[in-house]
Amino acid sequence: MLEDKNPHRTQLSELGEFKLIEHLTQNFSITQKSTIKGIGDDAAVLSFKNKQIVITTDLLVEGVHFDLSYVPLKHLGYKAVIVNLSDVYAMNAIAKQITVSIAVSNRFPVEALEELYAGIETAAKIYNIDVVGGDTTSSTSGLIISVTAIGEVEEGNEVLRSGAKPNDLLVVTGDVGGAYMGLQVLEREKEVFKVNPNNQPDLSMYAYIVERQLKPEARKDIVELLEKLEVKPTSMIDISDGLSSEIIHLCKQSNVGVALYENKIPLDPQVISTCEEFDIDSTTIALNGGEDYELLMTISQEDHPKIKGNPNLTVIGYITDQNNGMYLVTRAEQKIPIIAKGWNALTS
Amino acid sequence: MLEDKNPHRTQLSELGEFKLIEHLTQNFSITQKSTIKGIGDDAAVLSFKNKQIVITTDLLVEGVHFDLSYVPLKHLGYKAVIVNLSDVYAMNAIAKQITVSIAVSNRFPVEALEELYAGIETAAKIYNIDVVGGDTTSSTSGLIISVTAIGEVEEGNEVLRSGAKPNDLLVVTGDVGGAYMGLQVLEREKEVFKVNPNNQPDLSMYAYIVERQLKPEARKDIVELLEKLEVKPTSMIDISDGLSSEIIHLCKQSNVGVALYENKIPLDPQVISTCEEFDIDSTTIALNGGEDYELLMTISQEDHPKIKGNPNLTVIGYITDQNNGMYLVTRAEQKIPIIAKGWNALTS
Numbered sequence: 001m002l003e004d005k006n007p008h009r010t011q012l013s014e015l016g017e018f019k020l021i022e023h024l025t026q027n028f029s030i031t032q033k034s035t036i037k038g039i040g041d042d043a044a045v046l047s048f049k050n051k052q053i054v055i056t057t058d059l060l061v062e063g064v065h066f067d068l069s070y071v072p073l074k075h076l077g078y079k080a081v082i083v084n085l086s087d088v089y090a091m092n093a094i095a096k097q098i099t100v101s102i103a104v105s106n107r108f109p110v111e112a113l114e115e116l117y118a119g120i121e122t123a124a125k126i127y128n129i130d131v132v133g134g135d136t137t138s139s140t141s142g143l144i145i146s147v148t149a150i151g152e153v154e155e156g157n158e159v160l161r162s163g164a165k166p167n168d169l170l171v172v173t174g175d176v177g178g179a180y181m182g183l184q185v186l187e188r189e190k191e192v193f194k195v196n197p198n199n200q201p202d203l204s205m206y207a208y209i210v211e212r213q214l215k216p217e218a219r220k221d222i223v224e225l226l227e228k229l230e231v232k233p234t235s236m237i238d239i240s241d242g243l244s245s246e247i248i249h250l251c252k253q254s255n256v257g258v259a260l261y262e263n264k265i266p267l268d269p270q271v272i273s274t275c276e277e278f279d280i281d282s283t284t285i286a287l288n289g290g291e292d293y294e295l296l297m298t299i300s301q302e303d304h305p306k307i308k309g310n311p312n313l314t315v316i317g318y319i320t321d322q323n324n325g326m327y328l329v330t331r332a333e334q335k336i337p338i339i340a341k342g343w344n345a346l347t348s
Numbered sequence: 349m350l351e352d353k354n355p356h357r358t359q360l361s362e363l364g365e366f367k368l369i370e371h372l373t374q375n376f377s378i379t380q381k382s383t384i385k386g387i388g389d390d391a392a393v394l395s396f397k398n399k400q401i402v403i404t405t406d407l408l409v410e411g412v413h414f415d416l417s418y419v420p421l422k423h424l425g426y427k428a429v430i431v432n433l434s435d436v437y438a439m440n441a442i443a444k445q446i447t448v449s450i451a452v453s454n455r456f457p458v459e460a461l462e463e464l465y466a467g468i469e470t471a472a473k474i475y476n477i478d479v480v481g482g483d484t485t486s487s488t489s490g491l492i493i494s495v496t497a498i499g500e501v502e503e504g505n506e507v508l509r510s511g512a513k514p515n516d517l518l519v520v521t522g523d524v525g526g527a528y529m530g531l532q533v534l535e536r537e538k539e540v541f542k543v544n545p546n547n548q549p550d551l552s553m554y555a556y557i558v559e560r561q562l563k564p565e566a567r568k569d570i571v572e573l574l575e576k577l578e579v580k581p582t583s584m585i586d587i588s589d590g591l592s593s594e595i596i597h598l599c600k601q602s603n604v605g606v607a608l609y610e611n612k613i614p615l616d617p618q619v620i621s622t623c624e625e626f627d628i629d630s631t632t633i634a635l636n637g638g639e640d641y642e643l644l645m646t647i648s649q650e651d652h653p654k655i656k657g658n659p660n661l662t663v664i665g666y667i668t669d670q671n672n673g674m675y676l677v678t679r680a681e682q683k684i685p686i687i688a689k690g691w692n693a694l695t696s
Contacts, residue, residue: 036400037508040601042438042586043404043499045506048396052384056391057481057496059449063488090390101407101494133405140411144487146449146494148405151391158393160385238390253388 009109044132051152056087062142077119084149085218086293090238092159093151101146103139164235164254168298170317175266180289182213233297244287245340257324260317288341357457392480399500404435410490425467432497433566438586440507441499449494451487512583512602516646518665523614528637530561581645592635593688605672608665636689
């Protein structure tokens with residue numbers, strides 16, 4: 001909704017590929033012991049001694065994953081890093097390095113990419129990671145961002161999706177549904193803006209959910225908390241596609257069933273009020289919303305005392321035998337099968 | 349130039365994102381000891397014990413890096429892997445894993461992506477690497493491929509761009525200029541095809557250079573050869589943007605100058621004859637052509653006896669003091685400054 005009023009626009013071709021990378025990454029310093037050589041050679045060199053590494057990658061495509069009419073480039077850069085770090089933390093690992101590649105059309109001036117990289121730099125500083133490589137090229141249309149994240153984990157400390165056992169507790173961090181409702185608010189404001197470009201929206205009453213959409217955080221703190229509490233989850237996954245979709249992944253890969261309690265699902269009051277305003281069922285949003293980047297895990301019953309009462313961790317159900325199936329137990333005590341309606345980047 | 353005559357076209361949306369990844373990667377098996385967990389979790393888990401790792405990433409964009417009117421998808425998948433492996437070998441490391449992300453528009457049926465992944469699988473088998481992750485999403489236009497490669501190298505065995513010293517020999521593997529001339533032939537045939545779609549081109553007399561363009565190989569064999577010969581180059585880089593551009597990178601990062609001998613640059617006879625046919629100077633092509641994926645290195649004079657006469661390695665010049673500058677010494681004994689005219693993905 002904000003026009004770029006910056007009068008200074010440097011064409012990408014003025015710099016060329018090598019100078020552009022150099023220019024965009026000049027502020028990126030190496031802070032991690034495991035980074036031996038960062039940007040500037042054919043490849044980065046990393047050393048993790050006896051630790052295992054985890055590696056994950058995500059592609060963000062303009063018009064599919066983000067809409068630049070309301071996503072500031074700095075936030076986009078930040079979010080592109082976060083979505084990858086979230087996958088690293090979901091392995092119970094600590095992120096250490098990322099590589100960032102972008103394909104960009106000529107409609108973006110250098111100053112726009114500087115904004116994008118400022119967001120990447122901010123995320124790197126806050127999450128204590130090094131940017132060690134990448135690629136910058138032109139695209140025939142729009143902006144594409146590809147991030148790969150590398151993390152480290154002691155051998156045997158990694159948590160896969162496949163370890164859930166019957167009677168384990170199903171636990172979620174934070175609250176869910178906020179990012180999706182934030183998107184609904186932004187989409188509505190975009191429509192208003194089309195009709196009246198002079199309208200300056202007041203989004204203050206939606207501050208939390210809009211921030212959940214535009215500038216999500218990854219739960220590094222949870223990996224640290226679990227270590228402190230001496231809890232190793234039996235399985236873990238990050239919530240990018242929606243709670244129900246991720247629960248199904250965990251159950252299928254662990255060959256178990258689940259009972260999920262509707263009244264236990266943590267919702268922020270702003271999610272509830274905005275759902276009422278939009279006349280949408282908040283449980284539907286919590287189950288299918290996506291992009292929350294919280295962690296979903298299962299923990300052994302015997303670890304329950306260690307997490308009980310922790311405001312970051314909510315028990316929302318328990319694991320059952322696979323034959324029992326995957327069910328949502330509603331407030332009215334009805335059992336409804338859990339179905340994945342998660343956001344699908346290939347059909348949306 | 350070849351129409352897809354396959355009558356069976358499965359729409360991407362019929363499968364959905366998760367099933368598509370599953371479907372495309374179902375033949376990919378894990379063969380590397382260092383791969384603990386491959387595709388199917390939030391991240392892959394890798395273990396390299398005391399070895400260092402190298403990591404590199406590249407983005408290939410339709411209409412910028414490849415033209416599907418004459419690049420078969422299987423070759424494209426193969427090449428997308430090769431360009432990354434080449435960077436790993438240029439560090440004197442051995443590639444072990446890759447991740448592959450693609451963004452693809454709806455005009456591609458599932459069968460087209462199967463072709464692409466068949467090429468990726470072939471490269472993985474030949475180069476002995478595991479495909480351990482990736483992302484599949486839709487794009488608003490065209491095909492984008494992002495590959496990240498991971499390799500391992502004993503601590504201290506990595507070769508950077510920055511280690512060249514005066515009096516070192518400048519050495520290149522294989523021959524150069526072929527990939528560029530192959531592209532010229534393919535571009536010409538594309539124009540012929542536009543005028544007469546029934547014309548079936550006979551490319552047999554250009555077989556070597558067309559293959560250099562469509563199905564390049566990465567020089568894993570050179571890393572193995574150097575180990576066998578007990579030669580550790582003082583610096584190394586892969587030739588993706590053209591010999592002159594890479595020589596400048598090596599010299600700038602090593603703070604040295606260079607004397608390059610025109611008459612020493614290795615050219616395949618097919619490059620020479622095709623340059624004559626196109627009326628282009630073959631040295632210009634050798635210097636600026638790009639996409640050869642050979643290795644350029646500097647080695648200490650005392651290692652010369654070890655490489656002398658090896659058909660894979662050609663001494664093309666020597667390193668000088670930085671003050672002497674970077675020069676091409678022509679057949680006529682003229683000294684001409686080396687300038688980067690390498691292919692620039694941001695302006696072409």
